[in-house]
Amino acid sequence: MELKEKITLDMLTKDSVSVLKQQFLNFNGEEMQVGENVRNAYMNSKSGREQLRKVLSDEYFNAVMAVWGDNPTVDEPTESEET
Incomplete structure (x- = not known):
């Protein structure tokens, strides 16, 4: 038996990415x-x-990073946005 992890980069845009991790046996x-x-x-x-x-x-x-480039495109959330 061998356990493998599969990673999928989903919905990759210049501003965000969704990372899906799945384990398979x-x-x-x-x-x-x-x-x-x-x-x-x-x-x-x-x-x-x-x-x-x-x-x-x-x-x-x-x-x-190839899609995002060298510089962030989204500002850090402020404290009021986090709560």
């Missing part, structure tokens, strides 16, 4: 999903880029 030649889908959204802000860097491998992170 290969058992007797058949692939079966294990557990629940985990989806998180990230904004193209300084903090969003830092969070994304922590959760994605270089391959996926670089793919997002």
